[in-house]
Amino acid sequence: MQLATVVHRRFRSDSGLEFVYAANSAAILELDPLAAAAVDAFAAPGGRDDAAWLATTADPVAAEATLHDLIDLGVIRPHGEGPAPRAGLPPMPFPISTLVLNVTNKCNLSCTYCYEYGADRLTAGSGSQGSGKARMDEHTARQSIDFLLRNSGDRPQVSVTFFGGETLLNFPAIRAATEYAVAAAAQHRKRMHFALTTNATLLTDEVIDFLTLHRFGITVSIDGVPEDHDRHRVFRSGEGSFATIAPRIRALVAKNRERKGRSIGARVTLTSGAAPVRESYAFLTGELGFDEVGFAPVTAGLGRDYALGEPGYAKLLREFADLARDYTAAALRGESHGFANLGDLLRELHQGVQKAHPCGAGLGLLGVSTEGELGLCHRFVESKDHALGTVAAGVDQAARTAFLAKAHVDQKPDCANCFARPLCAGGCYHEAHVRYGDAAHANLHYCEWIRGFTALGLDCYAQIRAGNPRFLARFETA
Numbered sequence: 355m356q357l358a359t360v361v362h363r364r365f366r367s368d369s370g371l372e373f374v375y376a377a378n379s380a381a382i383l384e385l386d387p388l389a390a391a392a393v394d395a396f397a398a399p400g401g402r403d404d405a406a407w408l409a410t411t412a413d414p415v416a417a418e419a420t421l422h423d424l425i426d427l428g429v430i431r432p433h434g435e436g437p438a439p440r441a442g443l444p445p446m447p448f449p450i451s452t453l454v455l456n457v458t459n460k461c462n463l464s465c466t467y468c469y470e471y472g473a474d475r476l477t478a479g480s481g482s483q484g485s486g487k488a489r490m491d492e493h494t495a496r497q498s499i500d501f502l503l504r505n506s507g508d509r510p511q512v513s514v515t516f517f518g519g520e521t522l523l524n525f526p527a528i529r530a531a532t533e534y535a536v537a538a539a540a541q542h543r544k545r546m547h548f549a550l551t552t553n554a555t556l557l558t559d560e561v562i563d564f565l566t567l568h569r570f571g572i573t574v575s576i577d578g579v580p581e582d583h584d585r586h587r588v589f590r591s592g593e594g595s596f597a598t599i600a601p602r603i604r605a606l607v608a609k610n611r612e613r614k615g616r617s618i619g620a621r622v623t624l625t626s627g628a629a630p631v632r633e634s635y636a637f638l639t640g641e642l643g644f645d646e647v648g649f650a651p652v653t654a655g656l657g658r659d660y661a662l663g664e665p666g667y668a669k670l671l672r673e674f675a676d677l678a679r680d681y682t683a684a685a686l687r688g689e690s691h692g693f694a695n696l697g698d699l700l701r702e703l704h705q706g707v708q709k710a711h712p713c714g715a716g717l718g719l720l721g722v723s724t725e726g727e728l729g730l731c732h733r734f735v736e737s738k739d740h741a742l743g744t745v746a747a748g749v750d751q752a753a754r755t756a757f758l759a760k761a762h763v764d765q766k767p768d769c770a771n772c773f774a775r776p777l778c779a780g781g782c783y784h785e786a787h788v789r790y791g792d793a794a795h796a797n798l799h800y801c802e803w804i805r806g807f808t809a810l811g812l813d814c815y816a817q818i819r820a821g822n823p824r825f826l827a828r829f830e831t832a
């Protein structure tokens with residue numbers, strides 16, 4: 355019989371252990387030499403005849419047993435046989451676990467690449483398409499909490515993330531929503547988590563005290579070393595914001611450590627010409643005290659001088675590999691490392707995550723506009739084309755289900771033969787909307803980047819699994 359491997363990636367640890375990552379099951383299997391030979395043989399274009407292959411092996415009985423094991427594990431199957439059908443949508447309405455509240459549309463910075471002010475924004479702001487209200491009022495903030503608790507089913511734990519604009523421009527709504535949520539969650543016997551993204555310019559002592567008291571997960575938008583940060587993250591006057599935020603961040607980190615709060619993360623937007631990520635990482639963790647650093651390539655349209663372009667992405671992948679080496683070395687010593695992109699990827703690989711949708715948007719997560727309109731996530735809340743109801747009237751379940759059905763990875767034929775599909779599933783809806791005018795389109799412009807980074811993660815996973823498997827136990831909790 356003609357047999358062939360499923361979509362997969364083969365990789366090995368530095369110490370010579372062999373692995374395969376099978377896209378249909380998202381399983382990472384360690385292969386003995388015979389299994390490795392079988393996978394490689396049946397990966398040939400068009401597959402291979404099993405009897406012909408068995409005849410080439412030194413021990414056909416052992417080889418046949420190995421082949422059956424690989425068939426049972428779903429790594430090899432009859433050539434031309436379609437993949438087993440994947441699960442469609444989960445039972446709807448799917449309970450909501452995270453609500454992202456856009457508490458303000460306004461920002462006190464004028465970052466050159468910001469989607470809020472750039473051509474990539476989905477709406478025109480205060481105009482025909484957007485709600486236009488600059489700040490969420492406290493009533494809408496509390497209504498949003500009620501909405502979350504009403505729509506979270508039997509989930510024991512739910513999260514509220516505050517977002518902007520510059521989120522802290524509307525601290526009164528954050529305070530009102532948080533205090534209300536603490537009391538309401540207790541009544542519903544649920545745990546409530548809070549998170550916030552900020553540019554750190556408005557982190558006063560009062561704000562820091564409040565955020566650390568309520569154990570907020572805090573992400574600061576900061577672009578690495580001062581020169582890189584001040585190139586794009588500027589006040590309206592054009593003056594860079596680094597000198598303003600550095601002492602505020604140090605005060606936040608100190609208070610958070612004193613209260614043993616959750617880790618504080620830096621979120622770096624990577625633009626052309628920025629310092630290598632290893633240098634940015636060392637600065638942000640060493641000089642400013644961040645626990646974690648996540649890097650995101652700028653999502654600006656083509657042709658802008660700070661856009662990365664293909665050579666920029668290739669260079670970035672090499673820089674990620676440099677930082678990944680540091681992460682792996684730390685893991686082999688049993689120590690934590692704050693390279694958040696890699697930590698998140700290793701967690702998903704270890705848990706065998708198999709995504710039908712790229713992210714939780716529209717599924718377990720919804721965004722809320724300043725006026726209480728619901729959207730797929732914070733980036734869609736003012737887009738009338740993606741409206742999903744309001745916190746007052748409830749979710750438009752028909753629109754939600756229709757979008758999720760359309761955005762399922764099985765509706766993206768380009769992704770069918772991609773080994774990164776279990777984790778990427780076509781990529782961010784917002785980017786897809788900006789690039790292709792269709793949020794459910796696969797983000798084919800960054801496949802090489804996604805596949806390159808996933809392959810890097812698999813390599814690191816192999817090194818850690820071979821050298822210090824106990825390190826991976828930390829990824830077994832949600």
Ligand code: SF4
Pocket residue numbers: 768769770772773774775778779780781796797798800801802804805
């Ligand atoms: S968008 Fe590209 S990288 Fe992502 S799953 Fe589809 S083909 Fe793979």
Ligand code: SF4
Pocket residue numbers: 712713714715730731732733781782783784785
């Ligand atoms: S659609 Fe994009 S921006 Fe929105 S939650 Fe998903 S990945 Fe994030």
